[in-house]
Amino acid sequence: MKADSARIKIDYSLYLVTDRSLSQGRSTVDIVGAAIRGGVTCVQLREKHCSTREFLDEARSLQSLLQQHRIPLIINDRLDVALAIGADGVHLGQNDMSIADARRLVGEKMIIGISAENVDDAIIAEQEGADYIGISPVFTTDTKMDIAAPLGLEGIRLIRRAVKIPLVGIGGINVGNIRDIVRAGADGAAVVSAIVAAACPETAAAELKQLLRQEPDALPSVASPPLTFINRKSMKTVANKKYHRVLTIAGSDSGGGAGIQADLKTIGANGCYGMSVITALTAQNTVGVTGIHGVPTPFVQQQMEAVFGDIGTDAVKIGMLFSPELIKTVAEQLKKFAVTNIVLDPVMIAQSGDKLLQDEAIDALKSHLIPMATLLTPNVPEASVLLGREITSMDMVYEAAKELCRLGCANVLIKGGHLEGEDSDDCLYLGEREEMIFLFAKRIATNNNHGTGCTLSSAIASNLAKGDSIITAVRKAKQYITGAIAAGAGYTIGKGHGPVHHFYQFEQTKQ
Structure with a gap:
């Protein structure tokens, strides 16, 4: 299934994911406002420990800010919140509602993204009609605990060769590795602590944005032959392999x-x-x-x-x-x-x-x-x-x-x-x-x-x-x-x- 061309086009290059636990007492709206000035292109509101009413209030405040700058708002997990405020999109995890079920509820105009922990997840996501895939985690991260082992840059390369829809890397991304994410084939980098926990979110975002603007040392290969179904899960030779x-x-x-x-x-x-x-x-x-x-x-x-x-x-x-x-x-x-x-x-x-x-x-x-x-x-x-x-x-x-x-x-x-x-x-x-x-x-x-x-x-x-x-x-x-x-x-x-x-x-x- 292909993504609907009527949906808004999103620049995923510098994708901010909020995290209240890292905000050091600052409001999410203030942090996002500073990050916008620094150059973020997309914002995902992630709230795991607040009531639905609090989530809705914060989402509406954030939406009002983002609309002034024509930056899309993606809601993490909570399809009900995304529908209630008319968000630009929703991001689902592997244990959330399926893409097909979500699409029936939100219609054809809302963006639907989904996390993928391996190549098979990514292939299924594209087949079911996801608009983009969050590759999670790329590197070791402390911002999420319920995730698989890091995929690394090789994981991005494998998924890039297996699917055509946009890819966003997430997990442990900072100024030292953000360019590597794009070199490996991602369309953008989802950043959490490197911006949210920074003393100056505007400066942190601007530095990351500048690195993304630089000419990459090597572009990802787009001429690689597609992987066959049986080899998509892993391309590494591992000693003492074990069957499932x-x-x-x-x-x-x-x-x-x-x-x-x-x-x-x-x-x-x-x-x-x-x-x-x-x-x-x-x-x-x-x-x-x-x-x-x-x-x-x-x-x-x-x-x-x-x-x-x-x-x-x-x-x-x-x-x-x-x-x-x-x-x-x-x-x-x-x-x-x-x-x-x-x-x-x-x-x-x-x-x-x-x-x-x-x-x-x-x-x-x-x-x-x-x-x-x-x-x-x-x-x-x-x-x-x-x-x-x-x-x-x-x-x-x-x-x-x-x-x-x-x-x-x-x-x-x-x-x-x-x-x-x-x-x-x-x-x-x-x-x-x-x-x-x-x-x-x-x-x-x-x-x-x-x-x-x-x-x-x-x-x-x-x-x-x-x-x-x-x-x-x-x-x-x-x-x-x-x-x-x-x-x-x-x-x-x-x-x-x-x-x-x-x-x-x-x-x-x-x-």
Whole structure:
């Protein structure tokens, strides 16, 4: 998705980010006023520890000042504040609202920026329609604590080669390195303490501005060939590399569209090393399931012990568990090996409508596995079975998610694909924060939707294995499954519900 040409054009070269904790008792408006005289070209208001009313008052005061100088005001994180005052833009973090959701709320004219901690974040941001990317952090910084390891100048170079939209470096930037940021390929430098904490913000800004005006010693290369998808995450040779390991515990689908087969495709497509524990064999194709053969429980245990005892895992995705005995055994092994990042997809019914779980296994699922889950991912029919009542609308989903969370799991993602309508929205309930996040998507008209639940949950597990937060992991997985469904919609395979296109990113790269 490309940025809308109707949005204002911003000079990102000297981008000031406010921080009240560094202001030494001076007002934000006074500091920004001095910085404007020194030459800042863009201002982001960042307030983490004030009330909404205080934030709005300060934003309006700052907006009045900036409008006199035709300098854009960007609001950090708070979309509600940006909308309330009619700011020029909003800057989002990886754990904030998605770009697509934000765009629906703000319309087409407001600038949307987003922080990126690696090349993959940047690529996704550009695909979702971000107007600019804040590369964070470039260097070590004390102004933000909840950030990844510094990317350095090489990180800027890699991201510059991967995306075309404007880049702003942030984190530890000062007079000693600001020119290096631009040489590496950034369109601007976001400065916090070097201006806000300076004895004279005007002089500090002017010095930084002068350095940016100087002819660079070497311009960033624009002729470098684009990076391929598989190499974008890292270009460095590292001794003793380690995989991001994901174990799927699920049934086999002989048709290849769901179950273990879909899980392993998804895990590989999302840059992780996949392992499997097979719990059941199914005779299955795009039309239906004609037979189920449960793997003996002792052999399931043996598979788990073999993987955990040698390779280990960074995340586990659990799918089809046919019987109460099997569920108890899996739970015991997860406890024995202290496994974390457990994504539980309570597979009960196949896309064809065939039943995949014994009735008595539902109680065992509630008692033994759901309380261990980092994330429970039922679709609407599965959530209805677990709660013993029918869920027929999105209005009922919120209470259903909260009630499922009370079964003991940390978080719940209810997938809305089975509801009627033109949208296919999912609802993520964060148990600890008691917060609901909606993930919006338009329904894609296709019969090729076999294995979507397996694919989504495996993608989430893969993202957790790579260290993403639960919110980021789910958002990235939603992006992936939406793309996989769209890419697979035009294919014909079998006579019923076909699979999604698990490797669509690689096909796009070749094109």
